Amino acid sequence: MVDRSKVFLTAPAEGGGVGIKPGNLDLRSRWSARRFTQGLSRRDALILGGGAAAGFAIAASPTGAVTITVEGNAQPMPIAIPDFLGGTPADSETARGVSQIITNNLKRCGLFAPIDPAAFLEKITNADAVPRFADWRTINAQALAIGRVTRQPDGRLKAEFRLWDVTAGQQLAGQQYFTTPDNWRRIAHIISDAIYERLTGEKGYFDSRIVFVDETGPAERRIKRLAIMDQDGANVHYLTRGDEIVLTPRFSPSTQEITYMAYGAGDPRVYLLNIETGQREIVGNFPGMSFAPRFSPDGQRVIMSLQEGSNANIFVMDLRSKAMTRLTESPAIDTAPSYSPDGARICFESDRGGRQQIYIMAASGGPAQRISFGDGSYSTPVWSPRGDYIAFTRQAGGKFAIGVMKPDGSGERVLTEGFHNEGPTFAPNGRVIMFFRDPGGSGGPSLYTVDIGGRNELREPTPSFASDPAWSPLLS
Amino acid sequence: MNRSLAISGTLHAVILLWGLIAFAAHPTEAPRTEGLDVSVVSDSQFSQLTAGVKNAPKPIENARPLADKIGDRKPVKELAPKVVDKPEIRTDSAPPPTPKQEAKSQPKAAEKSEPKPEPKPEPKPAEKVEQPKAEPKPTETAEKPKDKPKPDQVAEELKKDEAKKPPKPEKKPHEFKPDQIAEALKKDEVKKQRQTQKFDADQVAALLDHREPQRQIASSDTLNSVASLGTPSGSAAHLSQSEIDAFRARLNAIWRPPPSTQDHPDQYLMTVHIRLGRDHRLIGRPEIQGGGAGPLFDATRESIMRALSQGQPYDMLSLTTYEVWKDMDIDFNPKDAFGG
DSSP states (O other), X not given: OOEEEEEEOOOOSGGGOOOSOOGGGOOHHHHHHHHHHHHHHHHHHHHHHHHSSSSOOOEEOTTSOEEEEEOOOOOOEEEEOOOOEXXXXXXXXXXXXXXXXHHXXXXXXXXEEEOOGGGOOSOOOOTXXXXXXXXXXXXXXXXXXXXXXXXXXXXXXXXXXXXXXXXXXXXXXXXXXXXXXXXXXXXXXXXXXXXXXXXXXXXXXXXXXXXXXXXXXXXXXXXXXXXXXXXXXXXXXXXXXXXXXXXXXXXXXXXSEEEEEEESSSOOEEXXXXXXXXXXXXXXXXXXXXXXXXXXXXXXXXXXXXXXXTEEEEEEEETTTOOEEEOOOOSSBEEEEEEOTXXXXXXXXXEEESEEEEEEEETTOXXXXXXXXSXXXXXXXXXXXXXXXXXXXXXXXXXXXXXXXXXXXXXXXXXXXXXXXXXXXXXTXXXXXXXXXXXXXXXXXXXXXXXXXXXXXXEOOOSSEEXXXXXOOOOO | OHHHHHHHHHHHHHHHHHHHHHTOOOOOOOOOOOOOOOOOOOHHHHHHHHTSOTTSSSOOSSOOOOBSEEOOOOOOOOXXXXXXXXXXXXXXXXXXXXXXXXXXXXXXXXXXXXXOOOTTTTHHHHHHHHSGGGOOOTTHHHHHHHHTTOOSOHHHHHHHHHHHSOSOGGGOGGGHHHHHHHHHHHHHHHHHHHHHOOOOTTOGGGGSOOOOOOSOOOEESSOBOSOOOOOOSSOSOOOOHHHHHHHHHHHHHHOOOOGGGGTSGGGGOEEEXXXXXXXXXXXXXXXXXXXXXXXXXXXXXXXXXXXXXXTOOOTTSOGGGHHHHSEEEEEEOGGGTTOO
């Protein structure tokens, strides 16, 4: 594991570098005073600006100054990530690998545009020196990440990095981490998250893993194995042997456990699997089949569907007491339950109204409220870790779409649509959704990511066909 | 038969060919029109903007005088003498140069004692007359100043009289002569026509007033049918649309608000007060107003600071309008940055 003894690296003294926490951003108190004095007329000016939504407004402000509205753009931010330095020549290969992983992470997330190292003017030779900002401004870099990886006498790896704001010429972040050498990829992901968080103001998602169903073999005799990999497709491990069908794996939010459904000779069952020890157990002991399991946000319970005749209802089981609680009782198929991040509510799909639609009810059960009213049928709802959206699969007009809507059913938007898209899962920060897409024909499914704005759709690298992805929480 | 067929065929072919070439589809060359941003402003805001041009549809940048017809270009009269007129200053010791030119045969020695030099006032009229605009009488040009000092000579006397006649050359009554004649001629013609016309009751038009308009029509080298409202007096210069557009476009191109501001864009709307120097660069630190505390607010503020700093120098703003853009309030609104 990575030693989280994060040491805050202060900015080097030379060159007048500014530390990360100067009061220069602390303008709030000063502002509030001015704000109150100007409150009303300022408001008018803002309304004026807002009225020109697609354009701009020019007006005389209370101060007599010209007022202009700027909207900005969604272009990725240019960032320069020179190869990290090796503390010793033997470390330079690892160091270069770390910076390449960071580059790849930031590029794939769509918010950053790593600059081609061939354009760099300054060759970084000292990770502690203040860079020549003019050189980095020349190539239009807005941020610069410099780092160093050193093998310690005790065999551990020390990785340190500094993030510089090139435009302002000041250090934004600086940290160091210790880990075992075989964990160097995680170090790279953690640094990626630190950069992402510092520049976007929200948590990253790079230090996370994906569990999915790996599919090999011909379509009629497909071997399905549970597999786990890093978020960037590296470090693939297989968790099952492939002698049974596995479906809908889900991460525990708090432990190294996965719950999934599998069926071989008997009925489909929900299993718990410890990914570190390989131990697995059946969740509960029920007469019929159980499916669509998912952990509660505290990891203490598993919610799932149990077959009851031709219907299915939702139950929750406390993992410690093994007590089972019924949440729905309807003459319909209620399935695919997912908790809200605060654990207070549950969204699920049900065909109680005819076609499959998304419903929301309290975590203790009770009456459910339908939130999906669009064309077609809605299934596999999953609540964002941020709580702001519910992602779903929508089937309409012979096509499968992945979309999101707010928990009150408003703001529905389709992120991708095609022959077959299914099984959305949120990245830990709720900004990216992974799903699987089956192009039909003789091929097989693959994993894709798309951000919740519907942009930056990318294929996730997997060793072979893959389906049913589930994103883990952040590992650190 | 065959021949006429051939001729007909050939002609048809020629016409078809010509048609093919003449009516060949040209690529549509519709001029690209740029959309004009429109903003709704209240009366008071508009009057603040225009500073005194309330009634004008838009601020008139180059106010021009009303001109009904195109006339000859008339050079502007100079109301003040040029400084170049030095050589004409005379002293007692040095006799005025004029007598030499005009009456070379006459002895100047005798007159030296006599002259009443009036050096100051004279250069002025001379200058004015000299200017080419004033359809000058050839006699006036050089002689006027010279006349006065020598009153005794007959020839000079005559000329003097002439020079006196137009005491103020500005009047230039003679200039109008040709025009007036033309006018008079025209009027006569009109009169004649009118007289010759037979009265026809059906021709109601004839009953209309055909008198020449009494108003003097203003003439200029270009037609201008819009009466000017004058230049705004309050603020001397206006930021032009293109200047603002360019300024805004630069910031729009480089400001990258953090994507999460999309979820609640209203919370992340920030107003920044900047001051710019004549070098088109920021003076001091931009003052950011709005937003709260937290990493996302900090990241938003930093993204604004980066954009403002990176956009320098704002050389699309011209120095003539410096007074207008030296202080600016900029609203950074991430609402539309991600296209909804």
